Amino acid sequence: MVSNEKIKKVITISENIRNISIVGQINNGKTSIFKRLVKKAGVVNDGTVVEEDKLNSEINEITTKLQFNSIFFTELSKEYYINLIDTPGHLDLKAQVVAGLRITDGSLFVVDGFEGFSFGGESIVRPLISENNKPTLFINKLDHFFIDPQIELEQVYLALDKSVDLFNVNIECSAFSTDFSVDPKNGSVAFGSALDGWAFRLDSFANRYSQKHNIPKQSLLKRLWGNNYYDDTTKKWTSDPISSANGSKLERSFCQFILRPIYQIIRAIMDDDMVKLKQINESLNIKISDQQLEVLKGKELVKEVLCLFLPLEETVLSMMANNIPSPLYAQKYRVNGLYEGSMDDEYAKSISFCNRDGPLVIFISTLSVNSFGQINAIGRIFSGTIKKSEKIAIINRKNEVFTTDKYGINLIINNDSNMEIDECTSGNIVCLSGLKSSCLSNSFTATSGLGKSRNIIRYIKLPTYPILSKSISPNSPNDLPALMEGLKKLAVIDQVANISFEETGEILVCGTGQFHLNVLFKVLKEIFIPSVDINISDLIIPYRESVSQESSLVCCAKSPNKHSRVYMKAQPLQIDVAVDIQVGSLDPSKYSQKEFSDKLCKDYGWEKLDIKNIWAFGPEDLNTNLFMGSIQPMDLQDIKDGLIQAFNWVIKEGPICGNKLWGVRFNLGDVYKNQVPIVRGGYSFVIPTTRRALYASQLSASPVLLEPIYNSQINVPHAISQDVFNLVKRKRGSIITEYPSRNSQKSSVIIQLPVIESVGFENELKQLSDKTFNQHIFSHWSQIGGVVGIDDISTNIAMNIRTKKGLPPTIPLYTEYHDKP
Ligand SMILES: Nc1nc2c(ncn2[C@@H]2O[C@H](COP(=O)(O)OP(=O)(O)O)[C@@H](O)[C@H]2O)c(=O)[nH]1
Ligand SMILES: [Mg+2]
Incomplete structure (x- = not known):
């Protein structure tokens, strides 16, 4: 138990703070490591808190929300205060991982060393890099390798090397400027078993051997990984696996000096050879009491000896403290990606120096609810000091501003307990309690004042999409x-x-x-x-309405008094534009109209556009439909809003079955309005008439329905992979890639699968083998069946939706909305 006074002191030294997320694919052992670290070094380390909280945070042992814990760690008389966050690995919950990465400067990336690094891991590397979050790597589940008494240590090395390599390849593919790759030789990679509680870095062994053999630690470190061999006959290091003295095969140094002692301990215990075990313990200086040697047997004894020999907690804490930068260092390069304003203004400067005396800037990246239903705002102080009862301004996603002085400032001890404090300085993660729920949105910036401009910390682009x-x-x-x-x-x-x-x-x-x-x-x-x-x-299952060709004619809708007319055509929105908007790499709201128009011409090959022509993208949250305005010289300013409103209405509820539209571009043609306002009856005609023109143009453009498609990862035993492939085919899916794991008897298969088929798919997969595991993430929209009204599949789906919604039982034709000009 660390005293409150001590904690309050350490958190003011930003050089000693570490903010770290534990990330990685589901089931790789993140939560197991988190719990061990908390139990050993949590600031309230009675070991019970985590278990209680488990009730609210896990479903079938799968982590469902960010788990926070503060850790206190001392090494070489330096005291570290670590804010540690365990994140969910399930792909559905990836947005939470990004929220965690944003407020931390580094991470512990956990990989299953036995299965290897794959798809789910890859998809987490990308946000890690875009948030400038420096990883360290933990290669877990090494115990799996040692189950087999005939294990070849060289094969283990090759598997571990491959995991490190694949991880780095992914990092290098995503990172342009920063070098975030990891290397066992510089101490940024640890290996171990979270289940059994042991782990090591090369360091753990270099320390022992350098003392024992009197070799400088640094030169030994370089030789314990890669193609390095020690030839006992010549007493020399070599990169050649064959001895120059007698032509015999040499054992790789990593295997000889690191894996072999571990293997020998495990074998001696499993073979019940206590004499051998005592010898090993003596030579490696492992101090286990004779009493324990008598009481414990088999796996329990293996755990005990290896935990004493290579304690996971010390290895991981030391790796994180020494390889992950403090806020003081990290904010220097993170400021660029974080702050929206100019890099020369006082906010940017203060963030980059992590200046506690500068203006207050806090980014709230997640709202958490404790088991009592109270909502807390959790965020990172990037600049300044927050003090009790001082007024703060909150700017939310909608650019609304609230000011308040009613809030509590808390350090997070764990998800269910906080420590109230009077002030907190930059570099820390804090939890603000008691904020009125009207000010809360899922991410926002809080500052001491608004400065000259309303610049804020960039919002997090959500990596997932509700479907x-x-x-x-x-x-x-x-x-x-x-x-x-x-x-x-x-x-x-x-x-x-x-x-x-x-x-x-x-x-x-x-x-x-x-x-x-x-x-x-x-x-x-x-x-x-x-x-x-x-x-x-x-x-x-959501379907979207869309079109597959340009309208077969220019559609026309007349106002009720026939004096005004709106002409319209529809066509598919260019697919790469729609897809890039969907995945977030093209965001119309980020550009001025001119910039956006230039971008469409330059990057998407659109012909030179009259920039005034792009009138609206919609719907608001996902701008995948476009309304192009009229190029006629006649002034439409007085009715433009009405025209756009009609567009926004139609894209939310299309004419086929009242569903949303996706990927449709409407081109407004001429608009005739009677010049005498009394005759045209004011402007009330605009919205209903335009809506009919939009409907007619969509229905005359070979209307289709789109269904959502998942990208799915399935882990299946090799023995049933052919059956799984057949199942995928039957469910209208397609195989994208297969990664066979060379260690286990399983493959990781990436497929695309219609969302509607995924429900039955999971059940059938489980029937083939209960050792399968799968998870999905939304990939794209894809046309189902042919043109609605002609093709049976799409027509039936549309009819079913109409029936459910209580709409008339016929799908309208364009002629119902089109008036002969
Ligand atoms: N054999 C073995 N199993 C492990 C190890 N670490 C975790 N597990 C098991 O893997 C499963 C998932 O672990 P968990 O920590 O919840 O993974 P997370 O989804 O990454 O948080 C649990 O059943 C753990 O007991 C390990 O080192 N070896
Ligand atoms: Mg977990």
Whole structure:
């Protein structure tokens, strides 16, 4: 237990602070490591807190929300205060990983050394680099290798080397400027078993051998990895695996000096050879009592001896403290990616020096709810000092500003307990409590004042997209207000979930996948409205309306009095533009109209555009439809807003089945408005008439439906891979790549699968083998069937949706909205 006074002192020394996320693919051992570190060095280290909190944070042992813990660690009389965050590995919850990466400067990237580094890991490297978060690598599950008594140590080395290599290749592919690659030789890679609690770096052995053999540690470190061999006959180091003295095969130094002692300990214990074990213990200076040697047997004894020999906690804490930069150092290069304003202004300078006396800048990257239902705002102080009762300004995603002096400042001890403090300086992660919920949005900047401009810390671009919904209703109508209240809170704390209240009275909760939905409903039921009984529907698969060709004619809609007319055509929005907007690499809201127009011409080959022509992208949250204005000279300023409103209406509810539109470009033609306002009856005609023109143009452009497609990773035993391939085919999926793991009997297969097929797919996969594992992430929209109205598949889907929504049972033709000019 570290005293509060001590903590308050350490957190003021930014050089001694480390902010670190534990990241990696699901099931690789992140939470196991987190728990060990917390138990050993958490500032409240009675070892019980983590277990209690588990209830709220895991479903079937899968981490579902960021887990925080403060750790205190001393090495060579330097005291470190580490804010450690365990992140979920499930791809549905990737947005939380990014929220963690943003407020930390480095990470512990956990890889399963036995299965190797693959797809899920790759997708986390990208946000890691874009957040300028410096990784260290932990290669886990080494115990798996040693189960086999015939194990070839050289094969183990090759597998570990491959994991390090693949990790670095991914880092290098994503990073342009910073060198974030890792290397066992410089101490940024650790190997071990989180389950058994042992781990080492080359350092752990170099220290021992350099003393024993009287060789400088640094020169030994270089030789313990890579193609280095020690020839006992010549007493010389060589890079040749064959002895020059007698032609015999040499053992690689990593195997001889590191893996072999571990192997020998395990073998001696498993073979019950206590004499041998005692010899090894003596030579390696492992101090285990005779009493323990008698009581413990087999695996338990292996754990005990290896934990004494190579304690995981010390290895990992030392690696993180020495390889991950302090805020003082990290903010110098991170400021560029973080701050929106000019790099010359006082905010940028203060952030880059992590200056506690500068203006206050806090970025709140996540809202967390504790088991008592209280919402806390967790963020990083990048500059200045936050002091109790001093007024702060909050700028949210919508650029709204709130000021308040009513909040508590807390250090995070763990997810369920905080330590209230009066002030906190830059470089720390803090939790602000008691903020009014009206000010809270899922990420925002808090500052001491707004300065001259309203520059802020850049918002996090969400890496995932809500795609699957379920509708929800209370069992008893009296509970509706409570349900609404609970859902409002849910929308505040979850960055990605989308909760919508339909005109039909239906309430839809939309998440990134089934796992995400399970998490949302669990939080809702267990924390926000434990006393309300709710009904949850089956999955609702979203389809989008789109077009596959240009309208076959220029459509026309006349105002009711026939005096005004709107002409319109629709066509598919160029696919790379739509896709780049979808994945976030092209964001219309980031550019001025002229810049955007130039970009379309330069990067997407559009013909020189009259820049005034791009009128609107929509819908607001995902601008994948475009409304091009008219080029006619006649002045439309007085009705332009109405025209755009009609566009925004139609793209939310298309004519085929009232679904959203994706990838449609509408081109406004001529607009005739009667010059005498009294005759045209004011402007009330604009919206309904334009809407009809839009409908007609969409319906005359070979309308189609799009279905969502997943990118999925499945881990399957080699023995059933052919059966799995057949299943994928049957479910309309396609195989993208296969990564066979050379150590285990499994492959990692990347496939694309229609979302609707994923539900049954999982069940059938489990029937083939319960050793399979799969997870999905939204990939893209793809046309299903042919033109609606002609093709049976798409027409039936559209008809079913119409029936469910209570729409008339025929899909309209364009002629219903088109008036002969
Ligand atoms: N054999 C073995 N299993 C491990 C090791 N580390 C973790 N596990 C197991 O792997 C599973 C997932 O671990 P967890 O820490 O929850 O992984 P996370 O999803 O990355 O947080 C659990 O069943 C652990 O007991 C290890 O070093 N060796
Ligand atoms: Mg976990």
